Amino acid sequence: MNPAKELLNTWLLLSLIVFRFCISLDTISPNEPFKDGDILVSKGETFALGFFSPGNSGRHYVGIWYNKVPEQTVVWVANRDNPLNDTSGVLSINTRGNLVLNSKNRSTPVWSTNASVSSTNNSMAARLLDSGNLVLVLRDSENFAWQSFDYPTNTLLTFMKFGLDRRTGFNRYLTSWKSEDDPATGNSSLQIDPTGYPQLFLNKGGSPLWRGGPWTGQRWSGVPEMNQHFIFNVSFVNNQDEVTIVYSVNDPKIFTRMVMNESGVVARSTWHESRWFVFWYTPKELCDTFGECGPNSYCDPYDPNKFQCTCLPGFEPNSTREWYLRDGSGGCVRSQGVSACRSGEGFVKLPRVKVPDTSIARVDMSLSLKECKQECLRNCSCTAYTSADETRGGIGCLSWHGHLVDTRTFANGGQDLYVRVDVATLAQYSKKNGLIRNKRMLAVFVVSVTVTLLLLVSIVYWLVMRVKRRNEDENRMKNLFSGTSTSKYHQESREFDESTRNSDLPYFDLNIIAAATDNFSDANKLGEGGFGPVYKGLLDNHKEIAVKRLSRFSGQGVEEFKNEVGIIAKLQHRNLVRILGYCIQGEEKMLIYEYLPNKSLDFFIFDKTKRSLLDWGKRFEIICGVARGLLYLHQDSRLRIIHRDLKASNILLDNAMNPKIADFGMAKIVGGDQNEANTKRVVGTYGYMSPEYAMHGLFSVKSDVYSFGVLMLELITGKKNSAYYHDGPSSNLIGHVWDLWREDKAMEIVDSSLGDQSAKEVLRCIQIGLLCVQEYAIDRPTMSAVIFMLGNDTLLSYPKQPAFILKSTYNSKDKSISEGACSVNKVTITMINAR
Known part of the structure; x- marks a missing residue:
């Protein structure tokens, strides 16, 4: 055969095989x-x-x-x-x-x-x-x-039509899995309810759990996160043939999905930089629960010191006693002795709300918002109205002719709801609004004058204050120590008096600290953290101290310094480090602590040789000690304190290796009845930070519980949370432990220096650690529950999938490449990785 022809035939055959494969x-x-x-x-x-x-x-x-x-x-x-x-x-x-x-x-x-x-x-x-x-x-x-x-099953993808075909009755909706191991149809569903004016509903066990509200023309009324900057193009259709919605994206490289997980939580997430980031999820708070405050009231979750349920204008609690007991399920009724029918009544605007249940609402798309008001005013049974479509200047009229159910407020977004009130209530609100307008005008005038004055004196003020600060420091030291030959008052026994230490924290002279540390010599340097070095010192009375010298270039400024001094001075617990005094002189800021000879916990557990000195019994004592210290901060101290930076390097060890929690520069004081707060400044250490704090700035006692869970797993394994693991897809410690736990191989990750001692207790502690790092803050136990689980051999619940705050990626050629958590501004906020 001709060699060229044979080569051609071979090429054709291979082409056919490749073509068939493609x-x-x-x-x-x-x-x-x-x-x-x-x-x-x-x-x-x-x-x-x-x-x-x-x-x-x-x-x-x-x-x-x-x-x-x-x-x-x-x-x-x-x-x-x-x-x-x-x-x-x-x-x-x-x-x-x-x-x-x-x-x-x-x-x-x-x-x-x-x-x-x-x-x-x-x-x-x-x-x-x-x-x-x-x-x-x-x-x-x-x-x-x-x-x-x-x-669809439990996931809504882009370009997937979601909703009802009115002609055939065919309905496309989401249903949850029964569990992570069982994709069978669960008891939760998400669907569009066409009754009245169509709206989005999340049902659980056949009953409504959350209502997304009607479509406003640009978002679901109850999902303010869907603003004009949303990454989707959304097509909503509501006519005689269908009521459906379709999400699409301009960039096909963006992977985004809406998922209903096994617990009935719906989340919209996007894949970015090796993990799923969440735009929004629901239900996430009490006001998300359908009908939480009963009829004719609204739910406001933004004031923790106030009952979240409030009657709508012109209404009063149906049961004053139940309302006083903070049970709003009975709702509100029209105030007695008043009439809102053709007696000079009008409407009060309630801004930024999820409008009431529209299954009983009437809609007329031909009316403007002004015409809607007149139509509602003519009908005495009309209790409220709003715009049906916000995108066309308030075209369309939605009106209610009965109870107003499941209304809530939002900080941003939502709609304006106009509630019918009697003439007295209308006058009351008009007067209130007039006073507000006058106050605003007065405030504008005062602010304008103030700004002008500040501009005139700002330069002089700045120059004077620089000199004044230095003089104040010198005068304060003179006032504190003038007339006494014993300025080294730390030598006196009163230094250890509880009342003195709690009312006025002792001030140390800079010269005394310099002498105690041999002028801050390197030989006395114990280590260096993010805010500066720590030195060992010896006072004249032979008492050893630890001096935290804040670097002038550190991230901890005067506020953090005052915060740490103010907080630790009021705390007394065997598992919290004790502060002996402070020093401020010029640009120097220092804290003086009791000296703990065994340094910090990370000095032992992350060292292959030294961690063998900690057997399981000692590690368990450390776990319990840290837990007791956190419980004191969260519950038993006079102030409720959230540490926000709990990690191995902030756990110090005394002579008997007893743990003491240190470094309160990032700690926050919250109200005695407050469990949660928000901050725009997120500080702390990645790997130990809970997801809701790292990406939303939302911190609570459960943020510390998350950090404690990471610390527990590090103590048990002897490995850092950010380490690499080559035998599984999860690249941090939490993910690796979770993978092994699900495969009943958790003992493989336990520190080899522990041997097989107390395997049952070790496995129980791993399970407790996984319970502490669960995705949702609400699923994590409190520290009191953790201590109970540590001290009692009770049955533990099975942990849900943990949150992976830091991920790392690697390949076989380069194991040095790592990726941290994504910036909030790149794509979206992060939360929990819903299924």
Whole structure:
């Protein structure tokens, strides 16, 4: 044979093989059945279809997941309620042209598309599209005989139509999985309710749990996060044929999904830099609960010192006693002895609210907002009105003619609701608004004058204050020590008197501190943290001290310094470090602590040699000691304190290796009855910070619980949370422990120097640690519950998936590349990684 011809034939044969492989890459053909172990990949390699086993179930399902996301993220399941118990499953096109799932152990199909197909099976094919949609089509055609987008499970993808076909009654809605290991239909659902004026509802167990409200033209009324800067293009249709919504994105590289997890929580998340970041989730607070405050009232979650339920204008509590007991379920009724019907009544505007339940509302899209007001005023049964579409200048009229149920306020977003009130209430609100307007005008005038004066004196003030600060420091020291020959008062016994230390914290002269530390010599340097070095010192009375000398370039300024002095001076607990005094002189700021000879916890547990000095008994004592210290801060001290920077380097050890919590520069004092607060300045150490604090600035006692959980796992494993692990997809310690825990291999990660001692107690502590680092703050135990679990052999709940605040990526060639948590401003806020 001609060599050139033989070469050409070989090339043609290889081309046919490659061409056939490419054609079948995203398609199931009648003559090519799809078996367990095969993978179908969409044309752009965005999604994959295949058999999978969720969690530790061992059962087999046909599902679709993101092909480019390392952590398998399933978005659709075919046989969710009919699992296979072995690997004999085969997906194929049957003789009627339908896609069916068969098993050798079953005589009938496990699952089928059940589409009305007029063509023969040889004309049909199943294709996986880059949108994540599995479609049954005529070969070489774009006509769908069936599509998976019509049968969503727990995930809403972009370009997927969500809602009701009014003509046929066909409804596309989300239903939760039963559990992480079982994708069967759960008891929670998210759907559009077409009753009255259509709105979004989250139901659990057949009852409404949360209401997203009606569509306002640019967002769901109850989802203010969907503002004009949202990354989606949204198409909402409400006519006689359908009521549906479709989300699309301009950039196909953005992976975004809305998921209902097993607990009935709905979250919108986006994949970015190796993890899922969450835009919003619900329900997340008490006011999200449907009908929390009963009829004719609204829920306001923004004042923690006030009852969240408030009657609407013109209404009063149905039961004063229940209202006093903070039970608003009975709602409110129209105030007695007043009439709101043709007696000079009007409307009071309630701004930034989720409007009431619209299932009983009336809509007229032909009316303007002004005409809506007049129409409502003419009808005595009309209790409130609002605009049906905000995008066209308030076109459309929504009115209520009965009770107003499930109204709540928002800090931003929401709608304006106009509530009908009697003439007396209207006059009261008009007077109040007039006073507010006058006060605003007066405030503007005062501010203008003040700003002008400040501009005239600002330069002089700045120059004078620099000199004044130095003089004040010198005068204060002179006043404190004038007339006494014993300025080294720390030598006196009164230094240790509790009342003295709590009322006036002792001031140390800079010369005394310099002498005690041998002029801050390197030989006395104990270490250096983010805010400056720490030195060992010896006073004239032979008492050892530790001096924290704040660097003038450190992140801790005067406020943090005052904060640490003020907080620690009021705390007395065996597991908290004790402060002996402070020093401020010129630009020097120093804190004087009791000296603890065994340095910090990280000095031991992250050193291969030194961590063997801590057996399991001692580590368990350290865990319990830190827990008791945190409980004191959260609950038992006069002030409720959130530490915000709990980590191994901030746990100091005394002579007997007893732990003491240190470094209160970042701590926050909250009210005695306050469990949560918010800050615009997020400080702390990544890896120990809870997700809601790192990305939202929302901190609470549960933020410290999260940090404590990380610390527990580090103590047990002897490894840092940010270390690499090469045998699993999770790259930090929390993720690695979670993977091993689910596989019943948690003892593999335990510090080898502990041997097999107390394996049962070690495993119990790992489980407690995982409970502390769960995704949702509400799921984490309090420190009192942690101490109870540590001290009692009670049954523990199974932990939910933890939050991975820091991720690292690596490859076999370069293990030095790491990625931290994404900036809040790059894509969105982060939260919990919903399923």
